[in-house]
Amino acid sequence: MPDGIKDINIISEDGVIKELCESIPDDAEIFDAKGKLITPGFVEIHSHGAGGADFCDCTKEAFETVIKTHLSHGTTLICPTLMSSKTEKILEAFKIYRDVKKGQYGKFIHKIHLEGPYLNPDMCGAQRPDIIRYPSKEEVDKIFSEGGDIIGRIGAAPEICGIDYLIENAKKNGIVMSVAHSSATAKETDEAVAKGFNHVTHLYSATTSIRKINQRICSGILEAAYLNDDMYVELIGDGRHISEEQMKLAIKIKSADRINLTSDSMRAAGQTGIEKSYLGEICEENAVIIEDGVAKLPDKSSYAGSIATGDIMFKNAVCNYGISVLEAVKMLSETPAKIINESRKGSISKGKDCDIVIWNDDFSVSDIFSMGELIKKREGRFL
Numbered sequence: 001m002p003d004g005i006k007d008i009n010i011i012s013e014d015g016v017i018k019e020l021c022e023s024i025p026d027d028a029e030i031f032d033a034k035g036k037l038i039t040p041g042f043v044e045i046h047s048h049g050a051g052g053a054d055f056c057d058c059t060k061e062a063f064e065t066v067i068k069t070h071l072s073h074g075t076t077l078i079c080p081t082l083m084s085s086k087t088e089k090i091l092e093a094f095k096i097y098r099d100v101k102k103g104q105y106g107k108f109i110h111k112i113h114l115e116g117p118y119l120n121p122d123m124c125g126a127q128r129p130d131i132i133r134y135p136s137k138e139e140v141d142k143i144f145s146e147g148g149d150i151i152g153r154i155g156a157a158p159e160i161c162g163i164d165y166l167i168e169n170a171k172k173n174g175i176v177m178s179v180a181h182s183s184a185t186a187k188e189t190d191e192a193v194a195k196g197f198n199h200v201t202h203l204y205s206a207t208t209s210i211r212k213i214n215q216r217i218c219s220g221i222l223e224a225a226y227l228n229d230d231m232y233v234e235l236i237g238d239g240r241h242i243s244e245e246q247m248k249l250a251i252k253i254k255s256a257d258r259i260n261l262t263s264d265s266m267r268a269a270g271q272t273g274i275e276k277s278y279l280g281e282i283c284e285e286n287a288v289i290i291e292d293g294v295a296k297l298p299d300k301s302s303y304a305g306s307i308a309t310g311d312i313m314f315k316n317a318v319c320n321y322g323i324s325v326l327e328a329v330k331m332l333s334e335t336p337a338k339i340i341n342e343s344r345k346g347s348i349s350k351g352k353d354c355d356i357v358i359w360n361d362d363f364s365v366s367d368i369f370s371m372g373e374l375i376k377k378r379e380g381r382f383l
Contacts, residue, residue, distance in 0.1 A: 001348050002334060005326060010038070012354040015371035020350060031374065033358050036366060037325070040333040040347050041076025041355035042310040045153065045260060045340055046113060046201070046234060048081045048280070049267035050309065055080040056281045058092045063100045067108050069270040070263075072376065073309035074365050076355040077110055077337075077345050079152055083280050084116030084131045087139055094147040101150075107371065110340055111152025115201065118166060119181035120157035125206040126279055126288070126297055126304035127181065135162040140169055148173040152340050155180030155201040158192030167195050176340060178234075179221055181206045185213070189224035193231060199339060200225045202264055203233040203250065204242050205303070226253045232339050235331075237261035237313035238306035240294040244321040256327040260336040261313050266295050266305035279304045315363035 001008075001020070011019040011028065024030065048054055051069030053062035063080065070078050082093055097112055121129040135156075144151075148169070153176040156166060170177050179192060180201035185208070189197075200207060200221060208220030225231050233254060235242055241264075250259055263269060268277040268290050277295060278286045288295045288304040295304040308316075310332060317328040337346025344353045358367040368376040 002330075005037075010348065010354070010356065012369075012372040015354055015373070017348065017350055017352050017354050020348070031367075033367070036361075037359045038348070039074075039329045039357050039359065041345070041357055041368070041370065042074050042314075042332045043077045043110075043336040043340075043342065043346055044070055044075045044263060044310065045079040045110070045336045046081050046115070046262040047078055047265045047269075048083055048115075048305060050265050050269035050271075052267055052271055054267040054278070054280060054282075055082055055093060056085055056089060058089065058096050058281075060096055060099055060103075063096055063109075064105050066267075067100075067105045070265075070309055071108055071368065071370075072365065073270065073311045074314065074357045074359075074368070075310040076357070076368065076370050077108060077342065079110045079113040079340065081113040081115055084119060084127045085280070086131065087142060089281070090114070090143060091146050094150060097150055110342060111150050112147065113153045113155070114151060115155040115180055118154075118156040118160060118163065120160055120183050123157065123181045123183050123206045123208075125181060126295075126302050128280075128285065132181075134160050135166040137162075137165055140166050144169050144173060148175075151175050153178060153199075157182035157184065158195070158197060159184045159188050164195070167197075171196055174341075179207070179225075182221060183208055184221055184224075186219035186221070186224040186227075189221050190228070193224075193228060198230070199232040199234065201234055202236050202241070202262070204246055205236060205264075229258075232258050232260065232335070234260045234262050236264045236306055236308075237317060237331075238263065238294065238308035239312075239316040239320055240292070241303060241306065247317070247321050247323065251323065251327060256330040257335060259331050260339055261317065261328070261331040262336070263306050263308040263310070263313060265308055268295060269307045270309050271307070274307075311363055311365055314359075319363070 051065045053065035118135045155178045177197040178199035178201045209222040280286045317323040334346040354372040
């Protein structure tokens, strides 16, 4: 729970947590968690894919595959994330999102997260520089006309040309702006915050730190994020992208209240025995290799997204990095829910949706409830 770990009964009615109490109503239907750890369902605000599918595949089947894969590993709400793509592909994904939102899996998805295409090509990481571009008025107008109501978050480089028009339209539509794949200095980051950015996409990955510019020492996104108490940051929690010390330093400076643990997962997440995959849509230009528990570009010059799911991140934070259960859970549920302004998810609290996960001692998922409905139980039933 938000204020600690407690031995308590959760009373759910009509999909909502009605009471948290010691006594059980006489007419209640009882599900015995058998003393296991219960957490809120995780909230994943940055995932490109899983289970062999990617949201950029732009099919209903692909969307549902990604959702089901993450759901089975403890994530009960996900923001479908699109990497840098051509305009037509983005608009196509909008249509699929609307279709899925109306169906069986609609309750498991929040709004769309655009990670690009408005990034700095010098900080592209595994994203293709030939698709990254500056925001034009014509394209921004088209994207917001078609999807302004279903975009929840945009990751962009605040120093690129045309960014102010994008920010202006994001504000009008209540969209969260995040510093992403950027070469911004600390000063430029502060200016971006003043304009409406409140978040940093995967801190330490494709984000700047101290460097020389024209023979003068300049701080970067990392230092600006640490100095701004109100700014949220995202850490990739797969155990590969950042070290134990980096995570602990971030928690020491920002606290779990301002940190989101994310998978930034690509299509190979939740799969085993995979050696080759694709970041984004399936084509040779997007081919990646899977090695040592992470996706990499074929030349190994950069990681290419993670293959992690919620349970892997939870176990890595607690068992490998020594983070407390309370802090790890908060970074996987309550904090990301706050970032995307989702007030009904993210914690075990009266009045919130009854999205809860029951865990085995080895941090594997035992049972999952979504809005009070049991969708996975020990015997293996799922959806």
